[in-house]
Amino acid sequence: MRHPFQKAFNIRRHEIVPVFLAVFYFFCVLTALMVLRPAREALGMQGGIDAVRWLFVGTAVITLAVNPVFGWLVSHLPRRLFITATYLFFSFTLLVFYSLMTLTPKVIGVTTGQVFYVWFSVFNLFVTMVFWALMADRFSFDQGKRFFGLIAVGGTLGAIFGPWLAGRLAEPLGTPALLLVSAGFLVLALIAAWVLTGLQPHNPAERKDPEDPPAVDEHERIGGSAWEGFRAVFKSRYLMGIAAYVVILAIMATFIYFTRLHMVAAMEDSTDLRTTLFARNDLITQVATLVMQALVAGHLMKRLGVSLTLALLPLTAALGFIGLAIVGSFAALVVLEASFRAVQRALMRPARETLFTVTTREEKYKAKAFIDTFVYRAGDVVGAQTEGLLARLGMGLAAIATVAVPLALVWAGLALWLGKSQRQKAIAASPMIQGTRGEPRHDIP
Template sequence: MRAWLTRLLQLERREATAVGWAFMYFFLLLASYYILRPLRDEMGIAGGLAQLPWVFTGTFLAMLAAVPLFGFITTRLPRRRFLPLVYGFFIFNLLLFYGAFQVESWHAITARVFFVWVSVFNLFVISVFWSFMVDLFESSQGKRLFGLIAAGGTAGAITGPLLTALLVAPVGPVNLLPLSALLLAGTVLCIVQLGRWADRELVAASPQSNEPLGGSILAGLTLIVRSPYLLGIALFMLLFTTLATFVYFEQAHIVAQSFTDSAERTRFFALLDLAVNTLTVLTQLLVTSRLLTRLGTAGSLALLPVLSGLGFMLLALTPVLAVLAGFQVLRRAGEYAITRPARELLYTVVDRETKYKAKNALDTVVYRGGDALAGWLFTGLKALGAGLTLIAVIAVPLALAWAVVAYWLGYRQAALSRPEH
């Protein structure tokens, strides 16, 4: 039975322990986050749709402050120390928010800060997770294993909103924060176990893995500017976040028109997350590794841009809740099951400093910078009289440009992964 399962999952014997801990790590991480996500989305609407661009801008500014701090930590501490420190910091933050929400007069400002914090937390902890994975596994391993590892995250992403949908009414939204913190604490154990596996299996091939990365605290940003390859990833991220933000803002407007009750909106967001993650985990377990192997990084990266172009065309013709929900389910499932593992393969061909510092800057500052710019662009178009239909039409050529950039990046990754490089 074990041999059959190993063949089905395309695992080698020495990889099984690491993949098991990585699967659990990502499960706990996304379960923790997805308990918070429906609360964040509801707080975004409750705070007023007009405030969303400002909140996105605040998130971007928070990222600008966080990246040099992360660079400072990784420059001076080895991996086995800075990874638990990052997660410990966010656990402490969650407990602080739990206390702040107990003060009624602080509720409005705490809700806005919480929205920004969750947006920072989400990208930061997931970026650090994938930096760790691309540091542990090579490109050829990633094609086989990243889909399976990502399925652990999706299982957690199913568990999180399910817990929220079941518990939000009887215990209240704020009382879910300690549960999220407890799940996040479990990731630290997984980090320790993966570190021990790496010491046993990888230390001979990579003795520098337990050393501080060194370099400048702003090295992540300077590495991006100096590399055409990393600049290509930055453009990929900007186009991705622009289109994702357009969908998010359209979702906020359509959901606000469709539901008047806060609890109903929170439940809708939780059920949407549940549908997305159920489809995602099935795709990750049955399709992702085979798709990455057959289409390669280039073909896999180009799939979501093409799907997004088609989705925006349909949304332009019929901007209603059912179409939006269907588009969001397919788009986000494609992102998590195919695009994210394929995007992480782009970093398997770069050095360790780039894997942690440049990747973190791309996943946080560039990502949220794109969010902020797209948020103001959406608001500006609305102010000029553009409706949701016209904005969806504008998104179609952006999706096509995204597809071209995606294919070029996959082609470059394949070239850089060849032995002569």
Template sequence: MPPQQERRRTMEAALCFFMLLAGYYVLRPVREEMGIEGGVDQLQWLYTGTFVVILAVVPVLSWMIARLRRRAAVPVVYGFFVLNLLVFYALAPRLGPDARVVLARVIYVWVSVFNMFAISLFWALMTDLFSVAQSKRRFGLIAAGGSAGAVVGPLVTGSLARSLGPMPLLLVAAGLLLAATLGIARLGQAMRLEAGRADEALGGRWWEGALLLVRSPQLLGIAGYVVLHTTVSTFLYFEQANIVAGALHDPGERTELFAAIDLGSNLLALGLQALVTAGLARRYGLGFLLWSLPAIGMAGFVALAIAPVLVVLVAVQVLRRAIDFALAKPAREILFTGVTPAERYKSKLVIDTVVYRGGDVVSAWAFAGLTGLGLGLGAVAAVGVPVAVVWGAVARFLGQRATAAQRDADGG
């Protein structure tokens, strides 16, 4: 790909990711408040519901990907998500109080499912469009576009939530997602212009992604990294829900706090992506980027074990999520540039949805079990420390494999 075309493609991709994450982050603070209003002791059930829905949707989506051209599959799925939001908005004023509670829980699960599929498919398309070398140069900038959208989304929610209420925000999110859909469709056209890059349907069966996963040490390593990531993230999420519920009692204040956490972490991530991600990847390699997040997880659990209070929680969450978006997430996506198209779309979809949310469910019930045994929030945080240590070891393994693969590709 000529440098000028590469730069143009990068800017288009960054704009699409901006729209996608802006739409998601319009919805996210509302979802968090819905989770607390439903009772923090019920969160594990919402996690379980999300996992069940993903188990039902993955075969359908895998079937579509097997039969549609790759560049067409992503905008078709995004268009379906836009339609869902419009249906939710149309239903809300027609439902009674009890049914609206059910709809709120459905929207909570839907946002979680949407986040998994939409972002996974976006990065799958990016790894199709960019080579390994190009991805190291450009993925940080593309991720920065997403972080900019993730800054705008909470600002929109914070400014409109009190005056409009949550349901009109569904239309705002639908408009942003529609813009992302149109941009992705345009970007996908470039695949036909790439010399030697076919855009045929992948074919195969819907379960092929799981089979490819269990047969590949590389994919199994990525799956292990993701499971440990979800374990740490879920423990911190439940710590957040419990600490915030105990510290703040007004729903509006809690929603504003969640939006502020989103805004702070995304601003920090945007700065890191724009200034340091590409340089760190070139100088220290993917292993360092992958390891940075477990290191923050270890430090965060130690801090919460000592002082499980709101100010510590906010600091840990802002720093952890910024490092995830700016360093670890781009590094995980770069790992997929060296696999086959079938592994990139089918197995990646399984990892980013079934494996990810499966880890969420197990971790959610583990947290509920630990607190049910009488452990306080500080003690549960201490349990998370060895999990983060193992996670760091897996990150080191993946980094070593990536370095060896790059050395082989360079001829020595």
């Protein structure tokens, strides 16, 4: 007999410990990010909304420059070590910003705020990308469908806990101390990653279930070129499809983001009040996400499949932009953003990450890094410049909806194609798919 908890979350007994380590890991990652996010939004607006559009361009350029460095780490270091190097690097930069804010507070201004904005945007993408790449490498295709949604709950709890913790600590300790708090949670995330990878079976005989992932030698290097992720995306229709899906996702999110900036800028001039509005909006979004994850995410992907789950977000975006164009109020924007982010984080993100469970280990880390960082930020740039052009032409929410709704329909079609392609790749590779450098893997039942 299975425990009610196991039945509720569709999880087997021997999977409980690694899954909850993954939940704790994601909790720490999102807490580290969300402790700092409201301040980033307020600091970025100090130079005006037009400046934020150019900060998106700067972020895309930096992510492109960092990708070959990360690719080199993946090629030359074992999995645990390149994950460690990535997290410790960002922890170190947090300490650098803390030192600047405490030792030379007079240098903090518009330019410094913009530097922090770009750095945070890169930090945000890379630490979450590394997390999900490890999840796609650590868990099998079937396991991903069963409990990537549950793992995402950890991130949502961290995204709620982070702003709450920032509110509790900012006044007694000062804003700079939040950087140390964020660094501390990154270290906890790294510890969880080490323990999680150490729970893998070391030989096939130790596997308790044929759906378990294969053993991975933690001293083995993935190898290949530092630019292999870039080349892999353009050589594979499947990876190109994922990249296109991510570009449209970024464009839609950017349309919502700049609409919010315009409305908040029209409502408040104070940086503190803007920060409060951003934090309140984030809280509403995270609560909506948590409710959705608790009620439907655990079984939806298993029952509907990856295709329909991926298509839910385009449908949400199309309906939301139509409603925003008709109503045109800040309350309507809050509803759109909360529903969009809730579906994105509770349903779409876990489904999208399962797309990488049928790829090679090199693609999981290198191609995924390129897609989740540079390709995503390139989509941000396209969305920001398109929104800026519409704003300069004096067009309002109706014009944005005119662009967003047809794009959402294309996005939905792409979602259905990706789900179908994933199933075909899984079936074609059964009972094995190719691993890092061509070795057989038996994680597809």
